[in-house]
Structure formats: structure tokens, C-alpha cells
Amino acid sequence: MATQQEDKGGKGTNFSDESITQAVININSETPDARLKFLMERLVTHLHDFARETRLNTKEWMAAIQFLTATGQKCTDMRQEFVLLSDVLGLSLLVDSIDHPKPPGSTVGSLLGPFHTDDAEMVAHGTQISNDDKGEPILVIGSVKDTHGHPLEGVVIDVWETDSTGHYDTHGIVPVPYPIPGDGPVGNLLKLLNRHNMRPGHLHFRFMKHGYDPLTTALYLRGDPYENSDAVFGVKDPLLVDLQQVDEVIAAKYKVSKETKLLTYNFVIATDQETEALREENSKLAELRKQPRPPSLPVNPDIPAMRQHANFEAQELRKVIEKPTLGLSERGMKIPVAGVRELDAYVYAPSSEPPAASLPIYLFFHGGGFCIGSRFDDMEANRRITLEAHIVVVSLEYPLAPEHPFPQAVHDGLHALQWIVENANAVHPSASVSKGLIIGGTSAGGNIANAITYLNRDQDNPVKVTGQFLSVPPLLPPQVIPNKYKQDYTSFKQTAPVTIPPPGLGKAFIAAYKPDLRSPLFVPFNHPAGHTLIPPTYIQVCGLDSLRDEGLIYAHELRENGVETRVDLYTGLHHHFWQFFPGLTKHCEKRTRDCIEGILWLLNPNEYCFRATLDTPIAIIGAGPVGLYIAFVLAKAGIKVTVIEMENQLIDTPRAVIYFPAVLDEFEKTGILQDIVDAGDKNSKGCAWRDGSGNILASLDQPADDPHFGVCLGQHYFCEIVYKKLVETGNGQVLFNTTYLRHEQKGDSVHYLLKDSSKATEIAGECRYLIGTDGGRSAVRKSLGIEFKGFTWESVQLVATNFRYPLDSFGWKKANYIIDPVSWGIIVKCGKEDSWRFATAIQTSSDVPVLDEAIVAEVKTRLPKMLPGDTSQIVWEAMAPYKVHQRCASTFRKGNTLLAGDAAHVGLDFSPLTHQAASITDIAFLKLTNPLGALGLTTGILDAAHLTDSLKQVLLEDADPIVLDQYAEIRRSIFLERTSPISTQNLIRARSDDPVNAQDREEFFKKLTTEKDVATILKVGLPDYALSSTSKTTFATYEELTWFISVTKIDDWTEEKFAHEYKVVHANMTRQGKEQGAPARHYIQYENLFEDVPGTKLASWNYVTSLVFPNMFLVHAGLQDPGYRATAGLHIFCRLDQQGCLTRKILTYSKDQENPNSAAFRVLLFHERRLSTDDFSRNWLEERAARFSADAKSNSRVRGYSLWQDITPKNSKYLFKDSLFEPGSWHNFKGVEAFDFANMPSAKDFLSERVDSITENSTLLIRVVVSKPNVIF
Structure with a gap:
């Protein structure tokens, strides 16, 4: 009968172009280094796919080998040709971008270049760094700040260092284009590709400061002839700069000639934590980059259309989350304003029926640029605030622009506040302003809440406000910033290219709202009466928000005026990120927790202790x-x-x-x-x-x-x-x-x-x-x-x-x-x-x-x-x-x-x-x-x-x-x-x-005292190794194991010699060892009849050896025993590409209880692993054993059934160290099954009928041996 060639999982010799990839991956999978294993698997897969896709021929392959050989030969201590190859293929820049992600707003990286030295001399600001006077002189000045816009002191810029204000200056020459080495294999490759080897003129920078991610970058001159064709792809738009001529003031200050060129650039570097957070999110960001980008904002956006779209999206979202959270009651209500109209509001309150008038009130104003949004905005956060801060939240839907321009929303909001104070019981029976009253809002709603706080203060009979909560609020337009704060307001310009939503939308909203920039109803910051009697304030700002510095400057001003103020800053995140990027669950959850903490602090700023936060991987x-x-x-x-x-x-x-x-x-x-x-x-x-x-x-x-x-x-x-x-x-x-x-x-x-x-x-x-x-x-x-x-x-x-x-x-x-x-x-x-x-x-x-x-x-x-x-x-x-x-x-x-x-x-x-x-x-x-x-x-x-x-x-x-x-x-x-x-x-x-x-x-x-039974003594003496799943040197003493070993005839042996060596010599040696005290309990030889079984793969082995030992400890000890090594340990009776596994018995059932191994035919099913981590679960083993043992009991054609689970140690090479079994493949199978039959027709009929059940609809990979057992002992 013809036999099917088995897949040796990387150990065989007859590979096809379909099987070679998996074979290489399999043979590499033994490494204990999981990262190396992953990298090699992906590398081999992509290399082989490239060869298949391009139909790579031998000549091309040899040319590639010779190219790599020449590249290596060109490398010296002073020249790294392989690095150059990586550079011209764009790989160097790609890896740097992956490993050193930059938060938006920080300076992007570029290549280090070949001329950097780690042991250069430390010199002062203003030092000339060019080695000679050739070239056009240049003065480079600028600053280094963090992503919050704060200047950084003591940053080492390669050989230059910032001063206490974060500024630096140095003298050099105007950079000019230069070639990378073209006399090696990489240069030849560029010629073949019709590419030049020129780099545009540039200045290298390397920034180092403890606690900050090192930044390696370069500045490139705009207009350079190689600006768009850099041989190593280092040029990036944010790194392009224009040179200016120094003026008289600069020339005098830095003591340079008037002919000197001036380069000014302000760098922004990120902290280690910011970069590490981006590394963690890289996989998610990579997926986001694959998604379609949103369309550009039109010059004159249709605000009513945007509002309609936003309301539709909000309505769809409410369908998902409209079911109230357990423990909450929610309802809509109308709030009368000035006796002429009503405003819609949405009320959140605990449903646990708290005592009457026992809970404070939080009046919330939604965001939306004064033009869009509704009372249902921030629903999830308001629900959590209600539940965890034990407060009644009233979300107000105020009149929107352009239909209702400034300042109607502010005046209506004040009227709503006054009505709530007078009618707290109508809001909710548990609500009482005597327990606290907070005004707050997000984005534009924060501006309105802030204005109402000041407007209420100015009333003859003001409402007592406990605190104000302003989340990412617009508070201080650039046009009206006091002079003393202008140098601190950098966020608008800094984040404009990356901010979300784009600056154009904000301008459109402001144009629709039509505020008076001089009015304290829009900019309370500049209120003539100042900030006296303003309640404690909690502010949230985002690092990549153009409004960031408005909140930070306001917080500083309040503190200067004695107002208790707390600020939470979300570095590396955009304006209103919890709405625009809800997938950033980690950051969104932190922001929600901060809202709750902020509310609780506002209610009791003198005694409340903010909830501490922990953030460790484990x-x-x-x-x-x-x-x-x-x-x-x-x-x-x-x-x-x-x-x-x-x-x-x-x-x-x-x-x-x-x-x-x-x-x-x-x-x-x-x-x-x-x-x-x-x-x-x-x-x-x-x-x-x-x-x-x-x-x-x-x-x-x-x-x-x-x-x-x-x-x-x-x-x-x-x-x-x-x-x-x-x-x-x-x-x-x-x-x-x-x-x-x-x-x-x-x-x-x-x-x-x-x-x-x-x-x-x-x-x-x-x-x-x-x-x-x-x-x-x-x-x-x-x-x-x-x-x-x-x-x-x-x-x-x-x-x-x-x-x-x-x-x-x-x-x-x-x-x-x-x-x-x-x-x-x-x-x-x-x-x-x-x-x-x-x-x-x-x-x-x-x-x-x-x-x-x-x-x-x-x-x-x-x-x-x-x-x-x-x-x-x-x-x-x-x-x-x-x-x-x-x-x-x-x-x-x-x-x-x-x-x-x-x-x-x-x-x-x-x-x-x-x-x-x-x-x-x-x-x-x-x-x-x-x-x-x-x-x-x-x-x-x-x-x-x-x-x-x-x-x-x-x-x-x-x-x-x-x-x-x-x-x-x-x-x-x-x-x-x-x-x-x-x-x-x-x-x-x-x-x-x-x-x-x-x-x-x-x-x-x-057994312990008289017989000195080794197996029993080991069970008692070292029972704990049976409990270990990580021991690499000692093996379990507790449970009996069955060892299955494939046996294949050596190619140049005759059938007679093989039969004699295996069936006679080896059998006798093993039998004699047993008689002389060897620990083996049973030995069975299974002759492969090479019969096909539907749904399985036919094993090509001639025999399967089955040995039963008291425990794995004795298997290891026996293989290391000098007596065994001198006799059976030297005997070669089969090819040394043995496959198999060491197993523990899950179940054995036999209709012949006296002699369970006496069946005329035994079908062995070896279950193959798909991956090294592929194992049967306990539930699978129990269910499988129960199903087929019951089948065997009830079916007259079946004489018995057995199931074994693989327990081969992962470090099998140590188990078989220096023995004939060390080169074998012992991890290919995760279990073995056996069906016993009295005759072959019964076997074929039963297995054909059960093929779907046995293979679980072909989802299991099974190698089969239909055999005639020969019980040696």
C-alpha cells in the first residue's frame, strides 16, 4: 500500500514550495526567546512571500547574496555600509519613528548622521563649532520647551546646552549639500536605481535631558536643490527652515558680523512617559492611519447643517446608551426663563430615594462652539458624576447661535440658575442648593458657566455658588491677552497644524456667536472688578488644545488673587478628546474619574482628599x-x-x-x-x-x-x-x-x-x-x-x-x-x-x-x-x-x-x-x-x-x-x-x-521499608515536582507515563536486518533490563500496517514503541545511567529522526479487563499541534474520553478505547541530554488516542462512520498508525 510522505515539521528533507515556509518557522520555534521567535516567523514569511510574488530566480538570488556579502566586506569601524543601506531604503527613519513616537506638537525626529561623537567637548553658548572659517557664517538661536509650552533648563543639545530660560545660541557655517559614500555596494545600488547620493544641507541636533525622551533631529534649508530627493529620506516638512539676515540688534548682542545668516527655531521635546504612552498606543494608531481621513472643513461651514448632523449622531448614540444606568433616574424638564420662554433640561439623580433636600446640584452647560450640542451631551460622564459624587446634575440646553447670538446664552443661563435655586424641589426631591451648587461646562459651555459665575457675583442678591468646573474652556482670546501673559500663550500657534477640531471651525463658531471681546460676559478674565469673591475653581486643559494656555493662564491669575484652584492637564491629547476619540478608553476613563474628583473637591475643598491614582502594569x-x-x-x-x-x-x-x-x-x-x-x-x-x-x-x-x-x-x-x-x-x-x-x-x-x-x-x-x-x-x-x-x-x-x-x-x-x-x-x-x-x-x-x-x-x-x-x-x-x-x-x-x-x-x-x-x-x-x-x-x-x-x-x-x-x-x-x-x-x-x-x-x-520500591520512595521524597510546571532540571515523580516513539528503518538496511534489530535485539535488551530492575513497566511494539483512515494523515513510520514508566523522573535518571548508556543506549535500531511524545493516561477502557492490550488491531491517532502553544484543555480531554469510552462500551465492533495527554517537558533536550533521543522531535503531538478492534473490517467500518466525530469536522490534524500490537511485557 502506498504511504503518504509525512510532514516532519522542519526535520525532513522532501519539502515543496508550499511547505518550506512553515517548516522553517517550525524549526525556529524551539527558541525560548518569544520576541526572536515572532520576528523570525514574520521575516521568513515575508521573505518567502516576496520570492513567490516576484518568482525570484537563482541568478537574481545569487546577485542579492553577493551584494550583501560585498556590503559586509565594506564595513569597518569607521564605515557602516549596512547602516547606509538601511538609510537609503528608508528603514532607519521608519524604525526610529516606530520606536520614538512623538506627541503632536513636539519636534519630529530625523537621522543621527555619521558625524556624531559621544565624547565631544562640552562648550558654552555662543561657541563657534565649525572647524575652520570656510563657508558662510550662521548664527543659530532658539529655545527648548516641553509639550505644555514650559521652557526647559539644562537640556544638553549634543555639545550645546540651554540656559535657565530654555534658550540656546551657537555659531557655525551655513550647511551645504554633500554626498553620502558612493564607492561601495550601496552607491552602486543607487546608480542602478538611477538615484543620486546627495543629501541636502542640514544641521544635526541631539537633545538629552533626564526624564525626557532623547530627540535626534536635523534642520534643513528650504529651497535646497535636494530638498525633495534626500538620498536617506531625512527631510520632513516641520524641519524645513528659512534663513534670515541678522539685524543690528542681533549682531551686536551675539557679536557677529552683519553678513551672518540667522536661523531661529524653537524645539519641543516630550517626556519619557509621553513617549512610552504613545508606544503602547502605536498598534491602535497604525490601525487609525488606515482609516479614511475626514473631509476638509469648507471655508464657510453650514452651521445649521452641522447641528442637524450632530443631533442625528447624538440621537443614534442615545439609542445605544439610552437605558439608564442602574441606580439612576433620568428625566427631561422645562425651566422657565424671564417668564417668556422655556429651556429644555435633562436631570440625572440617584434612584435610591435619598432623603429630601440632601444632595447638592451641578448645573452643566454643554460644549459645541456656542452653535451646536444639546442637553444630552456628556451623558456617560454626567451619569458617573451623579452616581459617584452623589449629586443631582441638571444639563441645560441653552439658546444657540447664530439664531441666538451673544450674550443671550449667558443671560438665560443666569435666569435658569436663579430658578433652580428657588425651585430645587421641582428639579428633584433630593436636591438642595444648601448642600452645594456648582456651575460648570465643557468647551463653549465652560465659557458660558464662567461668565455666569461673574455675572451672578455682580448681582445685588447673588446666588451662593459653591464652585465652578471649567473643562477645556475658551477663556482668553489671543487678541485681548494682557501683555504680561503674551509670552506664555504659545498653544494657539503651536497646535494649529494638529489641533482637533481645526482652527477654522472655531473661527466660524465665533463669527456666528458674535461676542464682544471686551465684554466680561465673554472674557471674565478681564473683568474690571477682578476676581474677588470667585468660588473655588476646577479646570481641565489638554496638551494639544489651542485653548490650553487660556486655562493655565486663568488658573495662575486666580491663584494670584487667592482663589483656590485645581488644574488637571491631559498631555498629548486634543480638545474634547473624550468626544472625538472615545476609543482612547484609558484617557477617557481618567478624565471621567477626574470630573468626579473635581466635583467632590469643589463641594468641600478644605477637607476633601482627592482620590489617589495608581498606574502600574501589574x-x-x-x-x-x-x-x-x-x-x-x-x-x-x-x-x-x-x-x-x-x-x-x-x-x-x-x-x-x-x-x-x-x-x-x-x-x-x-x-x-x-x-x-x-x-x-x-x-x-x-x-x-x-x-x-x-x-x-x-x-x-x-x-x-x-x-x-x-x-x-x-x-x-x-x-x-x-x-x-x-x-x-x-x-x-x-x-x-x-x-x-x-x-x-x-x-x-x-x-x-x-x-x-x-x-x-x-x-x-x-x-x-x-x-x-x-x-x-x-x-x-x-x-x-x-x-x-x-x-x-x-x-x-x-x-x-x-x-x-x-x-x-x-x-x-x-x-x-x-x-x-x-x-x-x-x-x-x-x-x-x-x-x-x-x-x-x-x-x-x-x-x-x-x-x-x-x-x-x-x-x-x-x-x-x-x-x-x-x-x-x-x-x-x-x-x-x-x-x-x-x-x-x-x-x-x-x-x-x-x-x-x-x-x-x-x-x-x-x-x-x-x-x-x-x-x-x-x-x-x-x-x-x-x-x-x-x-x-x-x-x-x-x-x-x-x-x-x-x-x-x-x-x-x-x-x-x-x-x-x-x-x-x-x-x-x-x-x-x-x-x-x-x-x-x-x-x-x-x-x-x-x-x-x-x-x-x-x-x-x-514498599518504603522492606522492598525499597524506587517509584514509591520518589513519590514520597519528591512529590512536589509533580506540582511544578516550570522545573527545567528535575521531573515529576508522581504519575505514571506512557512514552510513544516512532521507529523507522534505516535507509540502507534490509527489512530482515531491521526486523531482527528491532523486534529481536531491542526487545530482548529491554526485557532483560526489566528483569534486572529497570523501571519500565510495560513495553509494546506496534507494527504499522499502512492502512488509510478517512480524515487523517498516514504516518510513514514502520513501528511505534510504547513504554510505560512509573514517572518521568525515572525516565531521565535511566537515560543518564552509565549501565544503560553502555548497552541499550548505544544500540541503533532506527533512524534518529524519532517523533513521539511522553504522555499521561486520561482514560483506558477495555472489554477484556484481564488483558487490556490483547486486541488484534489497535488504531493509534496522534493529534498534531498547529503551534507550539497548542494544547488540549482539561474540559476537551474529559468530554472526549467520556464520549468515546461510552461509544466503545455500547458498540460491539470496538474492544477498547484509550486517551493520553502529552506532558513532554518543554525542555525535552535536557530530559534526553546526551542520549540517542536528544535529536528527536518530541513536541509535534498534543495527545494520543487508541481504538481497539478484533478485526480490520470492524476497524474500517467504525472509523469511517465516526470520521466527523473523530476529526471534529476536520478541525483536528491527526496522524494515524493502524497496527498489530506485540506485547513484549
Whole structure:
């Protein structure tokens, strides 16, 4: 039968032009560097697509290779030909633009050029920088400011530095065009392309200041013959300048001749934070650039048409958001004005029926250039203000221009204000101006609100206004700016080219409104009566708004006149950005929060404490061992972290005490192992099992040459060490006495709210990922609605007691399991000296943990019976009860929120109740998440190790966030399939007096002490490696594994030689190894019959080997064993391009229970991965196993069914180090299935009928081997 050539995923030799691209990507995918993997994947894809698209021929390809070779050969320390190549292809400028994005309004970058030196001499202003007197002299002067228009002091401009006012000056010569090197391969390329190698004349600049993004740029002379054809594409319109002749004043001031040319330029540089924010938004901006640009504004815009369009858009938007927010009531109303007309208004109020006359009022005026807009504007913000500031909001629809020109809106607004004061109950029963009255508005509405504030002040009987809130208001037209502020007003000119909306629209609106620029009803700033009696003022301005400086100057003027004033500045953002760019959710949310904070401050400026804000990539709720360790590892990698802890300090009550080898391996990776060892008590002596009287039942002694050890250390000491290390990184902080309230995901960010209990203030935070490590009663988990499934061990509780006693001197091991149907428990070392922990079972009918006098007495009676020596010397230190639970969250990830540690899975609960006994000095709350195995904290720290690895990949290497799904799936599976069963087994072994369990216990002790069964000893000695998903050097000891290995005949062997070598020699060697004590449990050879199965791909292997081992630890140990290496390890019986996987059994069903591997035919289905991250989920495995095992039971043609999940370590090269298996491909498959049949017709019929079900409608990639099994043993 013909065989189909298999895809070897980068290891084969028979590639086509369709398969070569994926093969190269696959073979490159083994790199641990996620960013390199991504870059190489995209590079290979684009290169191959280019070759296909252009039908590249060999001659052209060789020419390209020779060109690159010549380019490299031309490079020296003084000449970088490859950089020149990048320059002339425009790549250098593109990469700089991507990596150094500039906020609008800041100076754009250009190329550094080849003549910059880092160690140039520092010289003073005015220094001549040209090396000779040749050329036309030039004087360069200007300033350097930030994006807010503030001059910057101490900016180093390459070799020149600004003075304290941000100014600089220097002397040079007028730049002239010059050629780039044309004598190399790049120059030849330009000639072939009919391009010149000239650059226009220019001056290079490089700006450096701490806290600001370095700016590399150049100024180009307008009119240069190469202005539009720069060989390296460095010219940009904003960098083109005109030269002038110096006048007499300038010539005298700078001591230059009158023939000197003058170049004046004012640079604007951005802060590190502004640039970093733009880097984060680059992907979104790239998408926006692809969208159609809005049409240019006509010279005379049709304002009624614009209003009609805006109202239509607002109406459509209201259809989406018209449903009132929960907790709000909304209604329209009419407000009479001057007894002759009515204004429409929209009222927002809490729907919780607050007491009458208990809430303040906020009168809001919408924006729209005095010409458009309505009472429904800013609906979302006004809803949030109402809810979170507990205020009644009245949004007024004032008369619009041009129908109602200036100053009607101001006068009508004052009348509306006066009516609201007199009729607050008609606005809403809860409204009362005695609780506060704020006037405010956005944009033009801010101008109107500001004018009304002054007009109201001037009345004979003014209304008492609590404060004014002005958001991006037009307050001070350039024509009427006082002379003393003219030099500070730079925003209008600076932002004109980029501002949104465009300046022309503002001019059109002002022309329609027809204000009197001299009137205080339009420019209260210049009010003859000044700013006395003006209430506290809150102002919002945007960095890229032409109105920016009007708000900043007004705020300065108010402060100069003693008015309490607060300003929020939104750097790098346009006027009214929350309306024009609602997709900037992060900034829009911050602005809304600021509105709420501003309103609350205006209501009580003397006492209100503004809500603090936090903004770090990671926020962690809970400063326990898992949360602190996650924070430390991420902070050590350079990621900013905030940890929130409700207690006022690290919890110093003793809890978990044992740190196993797998955990210590993680500590070694992060550099804290020695700190832990120094603080704790090292345990390399094994453990013991004792009866209720303390007598030895069994003991496990650690081999002398075993490098593994554990550490006994109180959890609170561990937390202190990690906390100190976290602070030392400079990237982490812990907020104590701070309670998590709630959180929600918005876009790619998580917004959360905290309460600072010490200051009774709230803290708003934003992060990329929020991690819940806040214990078994996790508020984070509950807020997500994640189920916490599991059970409670009924009628029993554990009581943990800390005591001091010299047990070491009696030869006791540091870990002792007490086996007794009544008094079962554990006695374990807590740290250095004589500190120990006793956890014991107490029968109780209570549903909650109890610690009463009787229980205290029972514990104090029970422990002395178990201990040797004079037990009257026991020092009792702490005692606490807890119930025994086995619970696990239904998922460890929901969006950008993740769970770890006890918040994700828990073995025990602890009581909030304490009991004081006369002889106990301190009753503490203890939480030992598995006292009979110490696996709770172990699993939690190993959660942290996997989660931090995944987060570092996402945040630092731009990996796909799917790695976080894998964290959640893998760690949840480990708890359910390993931690929980192991701890349950430990519990049953300790307490059960059931005959079956007692027999199992006796057999267990026998394997430990008499038979010295290696697999059992490893399970007990290193159980924690079964819980690790990140160990790179030691492998799980807990679960049995099945290893599938492809076997393919060596090309120049005959069939007879191959059959003899594999079926006879190898089989006999493996059988003999088994007889001599090798750990393999089963060995089956599957001969490939090369039968097709519909919907699958036929494997080309001759055989498949199946070996069953007790655990992966023994596989690794066996491959490194010198005896194996000298015998079977040298035997070559197949090609060394082996494929396969190491798996764990999910399910096996057989109708022949006595001999489940006796089927005449077994069909093996190898499920291929599409990507290295492609794995089956736990739910998929469970559903698949249930479906096909039920099918096998009910279908007479099927004799059995099995399913295995791949568990091959990612670092398989270490597992197979220096063995014949090291070159193999062990990550191609994510699982294996087997269907057993009595004959081939049954197999073909069944598989043909189930093809859609088996392949899941061809969505699964399956490689098939139809075989005849040969059971060796």
C-alpha cells in the first residue's frame, strides 16, 4: 500500500514550495526567546512571500547574496555600509519613528548622521563649532520647551546646552549639500536605481535631558536643490527652515558680523512617559492611519447643517446608551426663563430615594462652539458624576447661535440658575442648593458657566455658588491677552497644524456667536472688578488644545488673587478628546474619574482628599507569600508592580512552614535561595510515620548523595525576606491598610477601586493585569463570579499549635506524620532552634472552626503522649482551628484578571474566632493549606513561578496572551489531578481505619521499608515536582507515563536486518533490563500496517514503541545511567529522526479487563499541534474520553478505547541530554488516542462512520498508525 510522505515539521528533507515556509518557522520555534521567535516567523514569511510574488530566480538570488556579502566586506569601524543601506531604503527613519513616537506638537525626529561623537567637548553658548572659517557664517538661536509650552533648563543639545530660560545660541557655517559614500555596494545600488547620493544641507541636533525622551533631529534649508530627493529620506516638512539676515540688534548682542545668516527655531521635546504612552498606543494608531481621513472643513461651514448632523449622531448614540444606568433616574424638564420662554433640561439623580433636600446640584452647560450640542451631551460622564459624587446634575440646553447670538446664552443661563435655586424641589426631591451648587461646562459651555459665575457675583442678591468646573474652556482670546501673559500663550500657534477640531471651525463658531471681546460676559478674565469673591475653581486643559494656555493662564491669575484652584492637564491629547476619540478608553476613563474628583473637591475643598491614582502594569491583591513572590519576580524583571494588602503590616502569625525542593529550585532562579536557607532550618533527613503514641511505623531516609533538601521556615519570615527584596528592586510597592473594593475590565486595562482605611479615602487604579492572591475567601474571585467548587471534610477540624521543645535532641526527623484514627496529624519543624508545629484532628459537629476550653485541653493532653522526654517543658505558643476543604476555582483567568495560590485553590479554611487559654501566650490564626503533605503553599509558589514566566513573556517579549490561558489551564489541572489527590491520599492514610485503606497503608509502608520500591520512595521524597510546571532540571515523580516513539528503518538496511534489530535485539535488551530492575513497566511494539483512515494523515513510520514508566523522573535518571548508556543506549535500531511524545493516561477502557492490550488491531491517532502553544484543555480531554469510552462500551465492533495527554517537558533536550533521543522531535503531538478492534473490517467500518466525530469536522490534524500490537511485557 502506498504511504503518504509525512510532514516532519522542519526535520525532513522532501519539502515543496508550499511547505518550506512553515517548516522553517517550525524549526525556529524551539527558541525560548518569544520576541526572536515572532520576528523570525514574520521575516521568513515575508521573505518567502516576496520570492513567490516576484518568482525570484537563482541568478537574481545569487546577485542579492553577493551584494550583501560585498556590503559586509565594506564595513569597518569607521564605515557602516549596512547602516547606509538601511538609510537609503528608508528603514532607519521608519524604525526610529516606530520606536520614538512623538506627541503632536513636539519636534519630529530625523537621522543621527555619521558625524556624531559621544565624547565631544562640552562648550558654552555662543561657541563657534565649525572647524575652520570656510563657508558662510550662521548664527543659530532658539529655545527648548516641553509639550505644555514650559521652557526647559539644562537640556544638553549634543555639545550645546540651554540656559535657565530654555534658550540656546551657537555659531557655525551655513550647511551645504554633500554626498553620502558612493564607492561601495550601496552607491552602486543607487546608480542602478538611477538615484543620486546627495543629501541636502542640514544641521544635526541631539537633545538629552533626564526624564525626557532623547530627540535626534536635523534642520534643513528650504529651497535646497535636494530638498525633495534626500538620498536617506531625512527631510520632513516641520524641519524645513528659512534663513534670515541678522539685524543690528542681533549682531551686536551675539557679536557677529552683519553678513551672518540667522536661523531661529524653537524645539519641543516630550517626556519619557509621553513617549512610552504613545508606544503602547502605536498598534491602535497604525490601525487609525488606515482609516479614511475626514473631509476638509469648507471655508464657510453650514452651521445649521452641522447641528442637524450632530443631533442625528447624538440621537443614534442615545439609542445605544439610552437605558439608564442602574441606580439612576433620568428625566427631561422645562425651566422657565424671564417668564417668556422655556429651556429644555435633562436631570440625572440617584434612584435610591435619598432623603429630601440632601444632595447638592451641578448645573452643566454643554460644549459645541456656542452653535451646536444639546442637553444630552456628556451623558456617560454626567451619569458617573451623579452616581459617584452623589449629586443631582441638571444639563441645560441653552439658546444657540447664530439664531441666538451673544450674550443671550449667558443671560438665560443666569435666569435658569436663579430658578433652580428657588425651585430645587421641582428639579428633584433630593436636591438642595444648601448642600452645594456648582456651575460648570465643557468647551463653549465652560465659557458660558464662567461668565455666569461673574455675572451672578455682580448681582445685588447673588446666588451662593459653591464652585465652578471649567473643562477645556475658551477663556482668553489671543487678541485681548494682557501683555504680561503674551509670552506664555504659545498653544494657539503651536497646535494649529494638529489641533482637533481645526482652527477654522472655531473661527466660524465665533463669527456666528458674535461676542464682544471686551465684554466680561465673554472674557471674565478681564473683568474690571477682578476676581474677588470667585468660588473655588476646577479646570481641565489638554496638551494639544489651542485653548490650553487660556486655562493655565486663568488658573495662575486666580491663584494670584487667592482663589483656590485645581488644574488637571491631559498631555498629548486634543480638545474634547473624550468626544472625538472615545476609543482612547484609558484617557477617557481618567478624565471621567477626574470630573468626579473635581466635583467632590469643589463641594468641600478644605477637607476633601482627592482620590489617589495608581498606574502600574501589574496590581496584586493580597500580600501573602504568593502575592509577594509574584510581585518580587516581576519587579526583578523590571515590571512595575503594586501590591494591595488590607492589613496594616505583613501578617506575622505563623502559617505554612515547609519549602520543598521544587519550590527551592524556583528560589534559586530568582536569587533568594540562600536567604531562605540562612533564615530557616535545612532538612535533608527525610520523614517518618508514627502512631498515636509517637512510635515509628515507617521511615524514609534520604540517600547521602541526594542533592535535594527542604527548608523549614515560618511563612511570615519568608514574607519578610521577599518583601525586602521587592522593595530593593525599586519597581514594587505594597499599600498596607488598603482594601480592595471592586474592579472591571475596560479594553485592555483593568480599572480597580481601593479604600485606604487609615485616611478614609478611595484610590483608583489602572493596570494591564490584576492578580488575585487574597486567600481562600478571595474578594477578587467573588467579584468575578467564579465558582469555588469542591467539598468539606465533614465532622472534623484540625487544630494547629505552635510549640517549643527540643525534639531534635531525641532524634526525631523534621517531618513526622501521625497515623491514628482519632489523633491523626503532623508534627513538623517550624524553623531554627526548638520551634515546632503540631496539627491534629478534632472531631466536631460544628460547621465552623471551634476553639474552646475543651479542645485546648484535648490538644494539650494529646501532644505530650506522642513526645519523648519531660513534656512538662513544652512551651505553648499559638493555637488555631480550621476546617478541611478541597476546593478549586472553575477558572484561574477571566479577561485580564488572574488567580493564584489560595484564591485559586484551597485545602483548608481558618477560623476568625480565637480562644485564650491561661497557658497559651498567643492565639493566632493559622492556615496550613495541607498539613498532611505541605502542598498548599508549594502549589501556590509554583503557581507564581508559572504565572510570572507567562506575564514576563507577554509584557517583555510581546508574546500572545494565550500563554496566560495555558497558565490557568495547566495550574488548575495540576491542582485537580495532583495536589488534591495527593493531599487526599495523605489524609486518608493518616486517619482511615477502613480495612481496605489500612491494607493499602501497610503495603505502602512495606514498599518504603522492606522492598525499597524506587517509584514509591520518589513519590514520597519528591512529590512536589509533580506540582511544578516550570522545573527545567528535575521531573515529576508522581504519575505514571506512557512514552510513544516512532521507529523507522534505516535507509540502507534490509527489512530482515531491521526486523531482527528491532523486534529481536531491542526487545530482548529491554526485557532483560526489566528483569534486572529497570523501571519500565510495560513495553509494546506496534507494527504499522499502512492502512488509510478517512480524515487523517498516514504516518510513514514502520513501528511505534510504547513504554510505560512509573514517572518521568525515572525516565531521565535511566537515560543518564552509565549501565544503560553502555548497552541499550548505544544500540541503533532506527533512524534518529524519532517523533513521539511522553504522555499521561486520561482514560483506558477495555472489554477484556484481564488483558487490556490483547486486541488484534489497535488504531493509534496522534493529534498534531498547529503551534507550539497548542494544547488540549482539561474540559476537551474529559468530554472526549467520556464520549468515546461510552461509544466503545455500547458498540460491539470496538474492544477498547484509550486517551493520553502529552506532558513532554518543554525542555525535552535536557530530559534526553546526551542520549540517542536528544535529536528527536518530541513536541509535534498534543495527545494520543487508541481504538481497539478484533478485526480490520470492524476497524474500517467504525472509523469511517465516526470520521466527523473523530476529526471534529476536520478541525483536528491527526496522524494515524493502524497496527498489530506485540506485547513484549
